[in-house]
Amino acid sequence: MQFQIAITGFIALYLFMLAAFGGxxxxxxxxxxxxxxxxxxxxxxxxxxxxxxxxxxxxASTVQEQAIGFFAVLLGAGNAAGGYAVTDRMxxxxxxxxxxxxxxxxxxxxxxxxxxx
Amino acid sequence: xxxxxxxxxxxxxxxxxxxxxxxGLKRMSSPVTAPSGIxxxxxxxLVAILASFLYIFSVDAAAKPHLSVNIxxxxxxxxxxxxxxxxxxxxxxxxxxxxxxxxxxxxGGGAAGAIAAVELFGNKxxxxxxxxxxxxxxxxGAVSLSGSLIAWAKxxxxxxxxxxxxxxxxxxxxxxxxxxxxxxxxxxxAQSGVDPLIPMPQLITLFFxxxxxFGILMTLPIGGxxxxxxxxxxxxxxxxxxxxxxxxxQNPALMIAGMVVGAAGLLLTLLMAKAMNRSxxxxxxxxxxxxxxxKQGDIxxxxxxxxxxxxxxxxxYASKVIIxxxxxxxxxxxxQKLYEFVKLLQAAGVEVKxxxxxxxxxxxxxxxxxxxxxxxxxxxxxxxxxxxxDFASADVSLVIGANDVVNPAARDDKxxxxxxxxxxxxxxxxxxxxxxxxxxxxxxxIVNALFYADNCEMVYGDAQAVLVxxxxxxxxxxxxxxx
Numbered sequence: 001m002q003f004q005i006a007i008t009g010f011i012a013l014y015l016f017m018l019a020a021f022g023g024x025x026x027x028x029x030x031x032x033x034x035x036x037x038x039x040x041x042x043x044x045x046x047x048x049x050x051x052x053x054x055x056x057x058x059x060a061s062t063v064q065e066q067a068i069g070f071f072a073v074l075l076g077a078g079n080a081a082g083g084y085a086v087t088d089r090m091x092x093x094x095x096x097x098x099x100x101x102x103x104x105x106x107x108x109x110x111x112x113x114x115x116x117x
Numbered sequence: 118x119x120x121x122x123x124x125x126x127x128x129x130x131x132x133x134x135x136x137x138x139x140x141g142l143k144r145m146s147s148p149v150t151a152p153s154g155i156x157x158x159x160x161x162x163l164v165a166i167l168a169s170f171l172y173i174f175s176v177d178a179a180a181k182p183h184l185s186v187n188i189x190x191x192x193x194x195x196x197x198x199x200x201x202x203x204x205x206x207x208x209x210x211x212x213x214x215x216x217x218x219x220x221x222x223x224x225g226g227g228a229a230g231a232i233a234a235v236e237l238f239g240n241k242x243x244x245x246x247x248x249x250x251x252x253x254x255x256x257x258g259a260v261s262l263s264g265s266l267i268a269w270a271k272x273x274x275x276x277x278x279x280x281x282x283x284x285x286x287x288x289x290x291x292x293x294x295x296x297x298x299x300x301x302x303x304x305x306x307a308q309s310g311v312d313p314l315i316p317m318p319q320l321i322t323l324f325f326x327x328x329x330x331f332g333i334l335m336t337l338p339i340g341g342x343x344x345x346x347x348x349x350x351x352x353x354x355x356x357x358x359x360x361x362x363x364x365x366x367q368n369p370a371l372m373i374a375g376m377v378v379g380a381a382g383l384l385l386t387l388l389m390a391k392a393m394n395r396s397x398x399x400x401x402x403x404x405x406x407x408x409x410x411x412k413q414g415d416i417x418x419x420x421x422x423x424x425x426x427x428x429x430x431x432x433x434y435a436s437k438v439i440i441x442x443x444x445x446x447x448x449x450x451x452x453q454k455l456y457e458f459v460k461l462l463q464a465a466g467v468e469v470k471x472x473x474x475x476x477x478x479x480x481x482x483x484x485x486x487x488x489x490x491x492x493x494x495x496x497x498x499x500x501x502x503x504x505x506x507d508f509a510s511a512d513v514s515l516v517i518g519a520n521d522v523v524n525p526a527a528r529d530d531k532x533x534x535x536x537x538x539x540x541x542x543x544x545x546x547x548x549x550x551x552x553x554x555x556x557x558x559x560x561x562x563i564v565n566a567l568f569y570a571d572n573c574e575m576v577y578g579d580a581q582a583v584l585v586x587x588x589x590x591x592x593x594x595x596x597x598x599x600x
Contacts, residue, residue: 007367007369009246012372015369019373019380020376022380023381023384024380032473034148034151035481035482035485036483036485037155039385040218041142042142042382043218043221044159044162045141045378046352046355046359048134048138049225051131051166051169052229052232053232054191055172056231056236058170058172058188061179061180062239065239066187066190068231069191070193071227072232072235073198075228079222082221082224085206086209088155088156091155092152094495095489095492095494097494
């Protein structure tokens, strides 16, 4: 069996169109109160670029390619990790009336699910 | 067989990651489910990154001898880049969030540009379509990188003034044209096989150089008040660049994630621009300060200063108070004191609500986050369209550190530069208190007619200091009132 994916021509355009439409619909439902975490959260999602960076770096065969590939992974990892850290912190702060008051939130942000370096 | 199993795993994991991203973003549609949403998306990211190391089983023949070095480099880059960003993200103050988001966003753009650079320098792009898409992704990624860095510098106060020179637009346009011309020439040379006038690597370097310069030049003239729109645009740009590079690398997870973010960024950009009553091109290509000044001599009434304590006690005996916080509150670090004051009012039986304008703060929704940080429950926080009719039945609206977003000129005065901008109807309340540092004007640099209205009184001073005085005044009434 062959698992190599080939996305060419119109297939790519269909994929882009559906993804853009899906993104538009999903994001359109997010209330204004969450727009900052939404922006940092979507910022985190494009941190997936780090996967492309790893691919490029692993396939590097010259010093120049290695250097640029290293740069790509470094920046991509920063995008992903930073985006996650700030979004998670912000979302932990939102609470309803009657929930445990002010101090709970500071600790909440620190109780952390393990994540990648 | 040996190379197929890793490929199968990568394919399956990337599919799962793409699903988890979409599902995670969907869970962001309510503050209740949002924290689990980001966790779900994070999980997708984690497995995608781990699975990407399986690419070692299918690397190019030329890269085989360097494989162990490359794996080491990738691990170091992940730990250093991820660790540094994680560390800074855990510590950054909530008021500094816009510049932090700009910075992380620039990193993503830079990463997309760097991937394109590896493809271009290594001559790996196959065929005209691949090459065009690679160059397009490179261009957008590079512009997003340098533009985001300038946005970061502006928001962080490193660059204070918008830089505007005569003929700037024409010059920026020329730089863009040169960039496109160089890109077109690269495609022409690669496709026709003719000898380029200057060697290919230099051509590619020139292309990236021009794109980076364009990003800087485009962002420099945009003023600080417009930065929310700019960050949002660059967020969309980075998403687009990531999606395009995903196509080049034939990775559907990158394509989907990138496009979703591109669409999300576009939507947010349009929402922001609408809230400011300006078109996106107006934000990018003209500057607020350059709008011709209109005469402002026809405002009736006078400014009526009052004491913070008196205002505090008045609100204590009101039955409904709506608070309009603006960025000035955050500058004075007054959110905690504000919530303390609100709790005193609530204990005395006053109904208190917060009214948030879409552009309060330096990025969409930042004021909501700042209030949440101070412990304000989100069911007290209302957005413009949900609360605007409430002002008429409120006894007091308390405007703290906000200005242009409550200027009735946006409703009534056709000649005003902000005419048509949706505003909070704070002036409709029976009584308006405006807490303000001095008599200065807001971002838009126009006189606010609200301040001169008959039902409006001004409380001058630093927001935090004023709130402390209000709290003391209410506590001074005795235990029964302060509860």
